[in-house]
Structures are given as structure tokens and as C-alpha cells.
Amino acid sequence: MTLRTNSTNTPNKIAPVFGQNSFNKHEEIVFFNDEETGLKAIVGIHNSVLGPALGGTRMWNYDNEWDALNDVLRLSRGMTYKAAVSGLDLGGGKAVIIGDATTQKTDILMRKFGKFIHSLGGKYLTAEDMGMETRDMDIIREVTPYVTGVSEEKGGSGNPSPSTALGVFMGLKAATKFQFGSDNLNGKKILVQGVGHVGEILVKHLTDEGASIIINDINEEAIERISKTYNTKIHRGTDIYSLDVDIYAPCAMGATLNDYSIPQLKAKVIAGAANNQLANELKHSKLLQEKGITYAPDFLVNAGGIINIYREIKNISKIDAIHRTENIYNTTLEILAMAQKNEITTHQAAFNLAQKRINDRKLSGEITR
Numbered sequence: 001m002t003l004r005t006n007s008t009n010t011p012n013k014i015a016p017v018f019g020q021n022s023f024n025k026h027e028e029i030v031f032f033n034d035e036e037t038g039l040k041a042i043v044g045i046h047n048s049v050l051g052p053a054l055g056g057t058r059m060w061n062y063d064n065e066w067d068a069l070n071d072v073l074r075l076s077r078g079m080t081y082k083a084a085v086s087g088l089d090l091g092g093g094k095a096v097i098i099g100d101a102t103t104q105k106t107d108i109l110m111r112k113f114g115k116f117i118h119s120l121g122g123k124y125l126t127a128e129d130m131g132m133e134t135r136d137m138d139i140i141r142e143v144t145p146y147v148t149g150v151s152e153e154k155g156g157s158g159n160p161s162p163s164t165a166l167g168v169f170m171g172l173k174a175a176t177k178f179q180f181g182s183d184n185l186n187g188k189k190i191l192v193q194g195v196g197h198v199g200e201i202l203v204k205h206l207t208d209e210g211a212s213i214i215i216n217d218i219n220e221e222a223i224e225r226i227s228k229t230y231n232t233k234i235h236r237g238t239d240i241y242s243l244d245v246d247i248y249a250p251c252a253m254g255a256t257l258n259d260y261s262i263p264q265l266k267a268k269v270i271a272g273a274a275n276n277q278l279a280n281e282l283k284h285s286k287l288l289q290e291k292g293i294t295y296a297p298d299f300l301v302n303a304g305g306i307i308n309i310y311r312e313i314k315n316i317s318k319i320d321a322i323h324r325t326e327n328i329y330n331t332t333l334e335i336l337a338m339a340q341k342n343e344i345t346t347h348q349a350a351f352n353l354a355q356k357r358i359n360d361r362k363l364s365g366e367i368t369r
């Protein structure tokens with residue numbers, strides 16, 4: 001199964017780990033293998049200056065191990081900046097399990113994975129990502145406390161997707177205000193690519209505001225059901241990037257903003273849940289800027305889930321987490337304005353803010369690890 005991790009990232013087979021384009025000062029990369037269960041997993045700890053490295057586990061049927069490695073490297077780095085820009089005392093990490101979640105995921109495999117996570121002693125805290133469910137987190141919790149996104153019945157914060165969807169919705173509204181002068185979504189044409197856990201709830205928020213939605217997904221059952229429930233249009237073709245829409249919300253896989261898609265885009269706002277939307281951060285954020293497209297940085301607007309999970313680590317209330325998630329609206333507006341003022345890309349502006357927080361913590365000497 002192809003998951004485009006980075007279109008510019010041809011594996012460097014001479015320097016298999018530190019030589020990857022996605023390698024970026026990562027602190028630790030751990031490979032796990034279990035013969036009995038067939039578990040093959042990689043954990044990437046990018047940065048732990050602000051706190052323990054937190055990030056979900058993705059179970060995906062990668063074409064090859066290079067794709068899995070590059071995915072975990074890119075995703076864990078993204079988590080560092082997501083936590084930092086959101087003001088959370090967490091570092092960035094991520095895990096991938098190589099395998100098909102629909103056919104190869106078993107309770108025994110999850111427990112074994114949990115034991116591996118436990119062996120890291122809390123340096124890495126896991127959670128859900130694509131291919132994983134709250135139920136899996138509950139199973140992992142049986143063998144380790146170093147897991148978040150556990151169900152509410154088991155004392156956790158539950159499925160993070162509704163909070164992620166709320167944050168994306170707030171970021172999307174802010175970017176719409178910046179681009180069009182008003183955040184009113186009534187009548188706006190919006191393409192939602194991927195109507196899974198996050199995409200579906202985002203569609204609900206958007207239709208509640210009177211937006212006109214087109215959905216696209218490879219899961220035929222999901223598009224049929226969601227189209228009926230929320231009265232949306234469906235687009236099945238591969239020509240989705242050239243659709244005549246105002247806003248594009250990528251909520252499936254990463255790297256959809258690339259050399260192929262950007263020249264075709266008619267949308268003037270991009271805001272979605274997918275991680276690592278820019279195939280090449282520098283080049284493609286610049287191309288979007290040149291086309292006059294307002295790009296709401298992914299790691300900023302999709303932070304609602306991690307903000308909700310933060311309740312399991314710091315003693316903050318559910319309502320406080322909701323307010324922090326709603327505040328993504330203000331942070332997005334600030335970052336978009338900062339980018340405009342400094343004539344830099346919106347991605348760079350968000351990145352600068354996050355990096356400043358990490359640098360300040362380093363300078364203060366209050367590093368928790």
C-alpha cells in the first residue's frame with residue numbers, strides 16, 4: 001500500500017538512518033522486532049526538551065521499510081513542533097507498526113507492542129494514529145502506563161479525533177477570515193479529503209455552518225454513509241486537486257501538497273488534519289505563498305487531539321482543553337499575520353514560534369529530561 005511520505009525523499013541506502021532526508025537531529029530511534037507475533041515497529045524520539053516525547057502509533061502496510069522509517073522520522077519531528085507551538089510541555093515522538101491494521105492487528109500484538117513501549121521507561125508516550133483505535137490504547141494500558149488516548153471508562157481522555165476536528169475547524173475558520181475577510185462559511189465550497197475519524201466530524205462542523213461540502217475517500221462505505229448523513233457531494237475521480245472549491249481540507253494522508261497538486265489547486269485556503277501535508281516544507285510552502293493560497297500549518301491546526309490527551313498528563317479539565325483547542329483560531333490568525341508582516345511562509349512563521357519556545361526552555365536550563 002502506498003503512503004506518500006515525502007516525494008523528494010529517495011532513501012539513502014548508504015547511510016540508512018542518519019542519512020535519510022527525514023532525519024533531523026532526532027535523539028533516539030528504536031527498532032522493535034518480535035518473532036512470535038510478527039511485530040515490527042519503529043519508535044522515533046525527535047526532541048524531549050519540553051517534556052516526554054508524545055505522539056501516536058500508526059499501523060500501516062508500508063511498501064517497504066524505508067517508507068516506514070521516513071514516516072516515523074517525519075511524524076515524530078512534526079510532533080515536537082505541534083506540542084511546542086501549542087504551548088504544551090511535551091516533546092515529539094511517534095511510532096509506526098509495519099502491517100495491515102485490518103488483518104494483522106491482534107490483542108497479543110498490541111500487548112507485545114505495549115511491552116516494547118514500556119521498555120523505553122516513559123521517554124516516549126504513545127497514543128492513537130491511523131490504523132489504531134481507543135480500544136488498542138486500552139489493551140496497551142494493560143502492560144504499560146506510558147500510553148495516552150485511553151478510553152474515558154478506563155480513566156483516560158478517550159478518542160482524540162473530535163478534539164482534533166474541532167481544532168481543524170477553528171484553524172480553517174481563522175484562515176478563511178484571513179483570506180476572505182470573514183470567517184463565515186455559509187456557501188463556501190470545501191473539499192474534505194479523507195472522511196475517517198477526524199474528517200467525518202469536520203464535515204459535521206462545516207455543514208452545521210452551511211458550507212457546501214465535497215468529500216473524497218478510498219473507503220466506498222464511508223463516503224456513501226457520510227454523504228447521506230450530511231448531504232454532501234462525492235468526488236471519486238483522481239482529479240481532486242483541480243476541483244473548483246474555495247477551501248481544501250486534507251484529512252487523509254500526508255504530502256498531498258507537492259509539485260503535482262499545487263499547480264492544479266483552485267482552493268484559496270488549505271486547512272486540514274493530515275500530518276506533514278507539505279511534501280517538501282520549504283519548497284511547497286513557498287509555492288503556496290506565491291499562488292496567494294492561505295495555508296494553515298498542519299501541526300498548528302491539528303493539535304486539538306494532543307491538547308485533549310494532555311489532560312492525561314497534566315491536571316487540566318476537559319473544559320480547559322476545549323478552550324485551548326478553540327484558541328487555535330487566535331493562534332492561527334497571529335501566525336498568518338506574522339507571516340505576512342515578515343514576508344515569510346505561514347509554515348515558517350509557525351515553525352519559528354515553536355522553535356523559539358524550545359530554545360527559550362533550553363536557555364532557561366529547566367530541561368525536564
Ligand code: NAD
Pocket residue numbers: 129130131160161162164193194195196197198199216217218219222251252253254273274275302303305
Ligand atoms: P483515519 O484512518 O480514521 O481516516 C483517514 C481516512 O483517509 C480514511 O477514511 C481513509 O480511507 C482515507 N484515505 C486514505 N488514503 C486515502 C487516499 N489516498 N485518498 C482519499 N482518502 C484516503 O485517520 P484520522 O484519525 O481521521 O486521521 C486523518 C489524518 O489526520 C491522518 O493523517 C492523521 O495522521 C492526522 N491526524 C489525526 C489526529 C487524530 O486525532 N485522529 C490528530 C492529528 C493528526
